[in-house]
Amino acid sequence: MTEEEKNSAEHAYSASNIQVLEGLEAVRKRPAMYIGDISLKGLHHLVYEVVDNSIDEALAGYCTHIEVGIYPDGSISVQDNGRGIPVDFHEKEKRSALEVVMTVLHAGGKFDKGSYKVSGGLHGVGVSCVNALSSHMTTQVRRDGKVYQQEYEKGHPLYPVKVVGECPKEQTGTRQQFWPDGEIFSVTEYQYTTLASRMRELAYLNAGIRITLTDYREKNEDGTFKQEVFYSEQGLREFVRFIDSSREHLFDDIIYINTEKQGVPVEVAIMYNTSYNESIHSYVNNINTIEGGTHLAGFRRALTRTLKKYAEDNKMLDKVKVEIAGDDFREGLTAVISIKVAEPQFEGQTKTKLGNNEVMGAVDQAVGEALTNYLEEHPKEAKLIVDKVVLAAQARVAARRARETVRKTPMGGGGLPGKLADCSLKDPSKCELFIVEGDSAGGSAKQGRDRKFQAILPLRGKILNVEKSMWHKAFESDTVNNIIQALGVRFGLDEENSKAANLEKLRYHKIIIMTDADVDGSHIDTLIMTLFFRYMPELIRDGYLYIATPPLYLCTKGKNRAYCYTDAERERFIQTYGDGGTEKGVTTQRYKGLGEMNPEQLWETTMDPETRILKQVVLENAAEADQIFSMLMGEDVGPRREFIEENAVYANIDA
Numbered sequence: 001m002t003e004e005e006k007n008s009a010e011h012a013y014s015a016s017n018i019q020v021l022e023g024l025e026a027v028r029k030r031p032a033m034y035i036g037d038i039s040l041k042g043l044h045h046l047v048y049e050v051v052d053n054s055i056d057e058a059l060a061g062y063c064t065h066i067e068v069g070i071y072p073d074g075s076i077s078v079q080d081n082g083r084g085i086p087v088d089f090h091e092k093e094k095r096s097a098l099e100v101v102m103t104v105l106h107a108g109g110k111f112d113k114g115s116y117k118v119s120g121g122l123h124g125v126g127v128s129c130v131n132a133l134s135s136h137m138t139t140q141v142r143r144d145g146k147v148y149q150q151e152y153e154k155g156h157p158l159y160p161v162k163v164v165g166e167c168p169k170e171q172t173g174t175r176q177q178f179w180p181d182g183e184i185f186s187v188t189e190y191q192y193t194t195l196a197s198r199m200r201e202l203a204y205l206n207a208g209i210r211i212t213l214t215d216y217r218e219k220n221e222d223g224t225f226k227q228e229v230f231y232s233e234q235g236l237r238e239f240v241r242f243i244d245s246s247r248e249h250l251f252d253d254i255i256y257i258n259t260e261k262q263g264v265p266v267e268v269a270i271m272y273n274t275s276y277n278e279s280i281h282s283y284v285n286n287i288n289t290i291e292g293g294t295h296l297a298g299f300r301r302a303l304t305r306t307l308k309k310y311a312e313d314n315k316m317l318d319k320v321k322v323e324i325a326g327d328d329f330r331e332g333l334t335a336v337i338s339i340k341v342a343e344p345q346f347e348g349q350t351k352t353k354l355g356n357n358e359v360m361g362a363v364d365q366a367v368g369e370a371l372t373n374y375l376e377e378h379p380k381e382a383k384l385i386v387d388k389v390v391l392a393a394q395a396r397v398a399a400r401r402a403r404e405t406v407r408k409t410p411m412g413g414g415g416l417p418g419k420l421a422d423c424s425l426k427d428p429s430k431c432e433l434f435i436v437e438g439d440s441a442g443g444s445a446k447q448g449r450d451r452k453f454q455a456i457l458p459l460r461g462k463i464l465n466v467e468k469s470m471w472h473k474a475f476e477s478d479t480v481n482n483i484i485q486a487l488g489v490r491f492g493l494d495e496e497n498s499k500a501a502n503l504e505k506l507r508y509h510k511i512i513i514m515t516d517a518d519v520d521g522s523h524i525d526t527l528i529m530t531l532f533f534r535y536m537p538e539l540i541r542d543g544y545l546y547i548a549t550p551p552l553y554l555c556t557k558g559k560n561r562a563y564c565y566t567d568a569e570r571e572r573f574i575q576t577y578g579d580g581g582t583e584k585g586v587t588t589q590r591y592k593g594l595g596e597m598n599p600e601q602l603w604e605t606t607m608d609p610e611t612r613i614l615k616q617v618v619l620e621n622a623a624e625a626d627q628i629f630s631m632l633m634g635e636d637v638g639p640r641r642e643f644i645e646e647n648a649v650y651a652n653i654d655a
């Protein structure tokens with residue numbers, strides 16, 4: 001073909017595809033509708049979408065290895081050793097099947113007769129969306145001894161699928177590489193840790209699949225690229241062990257279920273520990289259902305019924321005088337539930353609550369049968385569980401009696417705490433609560449704030465480490481009660497789950513933790529975040545929790561003056577204003593704590609919505625957060641020291 005012929009072929013080619021292109025234009029017009037948002041989250045979602053297709057191929061039994069690469073030019077590659085997306089000519093569509101998959105919305109599973117598509121990202125939008133939101137994309141398929149290729153710009157094919165090479169016949173697979181479009185995304189730089197965390201989770205959820213993550217932007221000392229391999233032979237069993245790695249086990253066994261009931265594949269791993277936490281992580285088609293749903297309800301129902309029946313049948317409750325509640329059965333329980341549903345209905349605020357009713361019975365039956373067998377075959381472990389349940393019930397009842405003698409108000413239901421300086425507006429969506437370390441900083445914050453929409457709650461003294469205390473014990477702590485009462489959050493209203501927080505009366509939609517920028521401050525941040533994570537995770541999930549960022553320095557050179565929030569910012573100030581780019585002539589005032597700023601400075605640097613920097617606390621990966629919080633705040637100091645040494649952001653600030 002001459003250059004001219006090629007151009008005209010490409011032109012004719014794209015002209016015949018107007019219909020398709022319009023479909024993808026919709027994705028570019030409203031990207032958030034398809035991938036959630038256009039920030040960091042949506043950017044990473046593109047990768048998950050592509051990886052999910054390879055996971056599907058693996059679940060169908062044809063793929064064992066997925067390689068993900070992050071490149072210096074901002075692109076991502078995902079390569080698998082599956083059968084390769086079919087490339088044959090599609091009669092109805094008048095083009096290659098591969099092109100249809102890549103350019104038609106929701107065309108993902110079209111050619112997949114028989115086996116149903118089980119994975120698929122949160123929005124399940126398919127690879128064509130990724131293509132539409134990429135400035136460039138290249139797909140390569142190895143099948144039948146040939147390498148096929150097609151490239152795209154913003155989802156538009158640049159040429160029909162063509163053969164670009166040969167390969168051994170037995171070598172098959174799909175390679176996708178995409179460059180996220182900077183015109184669409186507000187950020188385009190990938191975070192290794194975010195991708196690693198999801199790949200680790202996927203490896204645990206899908207035993208036997210090897211996922212390699214390589215960061216071609218970063219070299220190790222020996223010249224190789226930064227790389228991790230995620231592989232789990234034991235799947236969910238290893239996953240619960242990982243989550244509970246810093247907790248003391250009640251016994252070493254993992255109760256493991258892997259079965260299919262009423263056409264629903266159900267996999268569950270359960271472990272008991274000596275803590276007071278309930279940590280149940282549930283997944284549907286590899287998606288973390290943080291709002292729960294019918295599968296979780298089925299699990300809880302089976303657990304309560306089976307344990308209760310076992311304890312009664314074995315006369316273990318005869319001498320127990322207290323009523324045992326559902327929660328008591330779940331104290332110290334860590335579990336991962338993973339099910340596959342052909343047509344999941346996702347509901348709830350974040351579309352992570354499973355609505356399919358038929359699933360409840362399937363999970364209930366699977367867990368009921370397996371747990372009954374386990375208890376009968378393991379009397380020693382069964383006794384440990386029942387004893388722990390009874391203890392939980394007794395402690396709960398004793399605490400309630402003690403509370404009732406002191407005051408009659410339900411937990412978290414009372415008036416506002418005396419230390420709270422409330423704001424005058426009442427609309428929660430406009431109101432902010434600053435939780436401030438120390439009375440003196442609290443005083444400055446009260447003077448410096450805009451009292452219309454900013455409320456201040458100063459905290460004095462130590463904040464309870466809820467990781468180590470029984471659930472109800474937290475409500476005996478003044479600081480915890482002050483926070484809960486100020487927020488207007490109530491507990492104990494939900495029949496199903498009496499520990500669930502009720503956010504209906506939440507009084508502020510921004511809750512801002514404001515502490516000193518030093519080790520103590522960061523410790524207090526962690527304590528408060530632990531309280532929220534364990535008692536009110538919904539509040540983090542809904543994006544209400546923030547951390548304030550006070551400046552580290554005030555740099556001055558003549559008339560130029562700037563607050564610097566990082567060492568890099570201070571460096572930049574010196575480069576720009578210092579004599580000959582040196583520190584000469586620059587005065588640096590270092591802020592050791594919030595208390596060193598006067599009310600005006602505190603407002604200007606840390607509280608004024610126009611100028612402040614707020615960090616939103618996000619729950620990227622609940623299972624991993626569970627593991628990290630239990631490690632940081634739990635009993636075992638070894639792993640904690642290691643983690644702090646590896647992640648010591650504040651180490652040089654204090655030096």
Ligand code: 0RA
Pocket residue numbers: 053054057080082083084085086111112174
């Ligand atoms: C449908 C049919 C066949 C393969 C695939 C889909 C497939 C899709 C993706 C997406 C990423 N990697 C993939 N690998 C395979 C094969 C049908 C056949 O060979 O008979």
